[in-house]
Amino acid sequence: MKAELNKYAEEFKARINKASSVEELTALASELNSKNSPIRQALKSLGDCPPEERKTLGALANSIRDELAAELDKKQGSTGGSKEVNAASFDMTMPGTGTEIGSIHPLYSLIYDLNDAFAQLGFQVYRGPDISSEAFDFDSLNFPQLHPARESMDTYWLDGCAGKVGGERLALRPHLTGASVRFMLDNKPPFRFVYPGQAYRNERTDASHERAFFQYEALIVDREVPFSTVRLMVDTILERVFGRPVKTRMRAGFFPFVEPGFEIDMQCLVCGGKGCSVCKRVGWLEIMPGGPAHPNVLRAGGIDPKEWQGQYVNFGIERILMMKYGIDDLRHFHSGDLRFLKQF
Ligand SMILES: [Zn+2]
Numbered sequence: 272m273k274a275e276l277n278k279y280a281e282e283f284k285a286r287i288n289k290a291s292s293v294e295e296l297t298a299l300a301s302e303l304n305s306k307n308s309p310i311r312q313a314l315k316s317l318g319d320c321p322p323e324e325r326k327t328l329g330a331l332a333n334s335i336r337d338e339l340a341a342e343l344d345k346k347q348g349s350t351g352g353s354k355e356v357n358a359a360s361f362d363m364t365m366p367g368t369g370t371e372i373g374s375i376h377p378l379y380s381l382i383y384d385l386n387d388a389f390a391q392l393g394f395q396v397y398r399g400p401d402i403s404s405e406a407f408d409f410d411s412l413n414f415p416q417l418h419p420a421r422e423s424m425d426t427y428w429l430d431g432c433a434g435k436v437g438g439e440r441l442a443l444r445p446h447l448t449g450a451s452v453r454f455m456l457d458n459k460p461p462f463r464f465v466y467p468g469q470a471y472r473n474e475r476t477d478a479s480h481e482r483a484f485f486q487y488e489a490l491i492v493d494r495e496v497p498f499s500t501v502r503l504m505v506d507t508i509l510e511r512v513f514g515r516p517v518k519t520r521m522r523a524g525f526f527p528f529v530e531p532g533f534e535i536d537m538q539c540l541v542c543g544g545k546g547c548s549v550c551k552r553v554g555w556l557e558i559m560p561g562g563p564a565h566p567n568v569l570r571a572g573g574i575d576p577k578e579w580q581g582q583y584v585n586f587g588i589e590r591i592l593m594m595k596y597g598i599d600d601l602r603h604f605h606s607g608d609l610r611f612l613k614q615f
Contacts, residue, residue: 272313273331279309280335287342296347303339304362310336377596377615378485378588378604381512382467385487385586388511392504394489395464399450401471402429406438407449411571412528420527425473443471447488448528448583454490455572460579461493467588478600485588490564492574496582498533501561505535505584513540513595520555529562529583540594549597556594559586 283303290296302308313332317325375383386396414421426445444450450466467487474480491500502521509517517537524534537558539550546552564581574581589601596615603611 272316272328276309276313276331276335280339283339284342287339287346290346293347296343300340300343303336303343310339374612374615376604376612377592380615381588381592382485382487384512385467385508386465388508389465389489392507393463395462397450397454397464397466398468399444399447399453399466401443401469402441403444403449404438405436405440405442407452408442408444408446410437411452411568412448413565413567413571414527418527426471427473444468445472446470447486447585451488451490451583452568452572455492455569455574460574463489463491463493465489476602478602481589481601481605483605484601487586487588489584490581492564492569492579492581494579496563496580498582501582501584502535505559508586509537512591518544524560524562526560526562528565528568529560530565532560532562535559535561535584537594541597549594558590558594559584561585 283299287296287299290299303310305311310332313328317329320328390396408424408426409421424445427443429441429443432440432442447466447468447470450468454462454464454466465487466489467485469483470486471483472480474482476482489504491504498521502519506517506519509519517540519535519537521533521535524532526532534557536555538544539547539554539556541547541549542554544554546554550556561582561584564576564583566576569576569579569581589604592598592604593601
């Protein structure tokens with residue numbers, strides 16, 4: 272039996288070498304995999320063999336089959352063959368390779384959770400474009416020309432916009448706030464909406480800075496929007512995100528598009544406010560800026576600041592996740608490293 276198999280292998284190899292077309296190779300592949308091929312016959316007859324021969328004969332038949340299939344593949348490559356040969360040599364009885372099912376990226380998972388939480392408070396979800404302009408991202412947001420705050424948000428300006436200004440000068444948005452003006456121009460107050468997305472900055476990356484990162488911003492415009500409303504909203508959202516009540520505090524901060532601006536800190540969840548390495552021994556972590564919309568911004572959005580008030584809040588998505596899971600380097604989120612991502 273072994274001698275017959277070896278002979279068959281030699282002959283079959285010769286036929287592969289002689290074959291000069293894809294059709295011939297396809298036919299050979301079908302023959303090799305057919306029920307009547309001597310290899311299949313040998314494998315089928317293993318049950319009748321004496322036990323001592325069974326192992327060696329089985330191994331020989333399998334190795335010849337693999338060898339011939341490899342020869343066919345090789346020849347197919349040099350003949351410029353197509354998938355047909357592969358299809359013919361496909362063995363349905365072999366165990367398949369498993370498909371790994373992915374999951375939602377932790378950044379998006381948090382964004383979806385926030386969308387749900389805000390929707391319950393009556394907010395719409397809006398999406399602004401990633402490529403925006405100097406007009407929306409600076410001029411309409413009360414950044415005076417040549418103001419140093421424009422420098423701190425230096426972004427990636429698009430080629431071909433040199434010498435242009437305002438709406439003609441395009442950039443990857445350095446923050447989301449420009450999208451709020453687009454929304455205001457298209458909608459009549461009162462309204463409340465959120466607009467998640469990526470922002471881009473031209474800066475050196477380190478553990479807490481990235482050239483692209485996710486923000487989540489909310490704007491309420493109504494006749495009156497007191498600070499207490501914002502505070503309650505933020506506390507409600509944070510409790511939802513962290514799954515337990517979180518202590519917060521508000522303090523003054525500067526951003527050109529709000530007046531007066533504030534920063535909201537949350538009590539460190541790691542040490543409960545006593546001070547630890549995560550909160551740099553302060554007990555509090557800065558998590559979001561915000562404030563009442565500056566009258567110039569409302570005007571840019573076509574809204575009369577004498578009639579309407581606005582309140583902005585901006586969440587740093589990566590920052591909240593870093594705190595929630597104790598992650599020490601922001602760059603992990605954008606690394607595409609499955610060892611990191613599989614933990615969520
Ligand atoms: Zn702490």
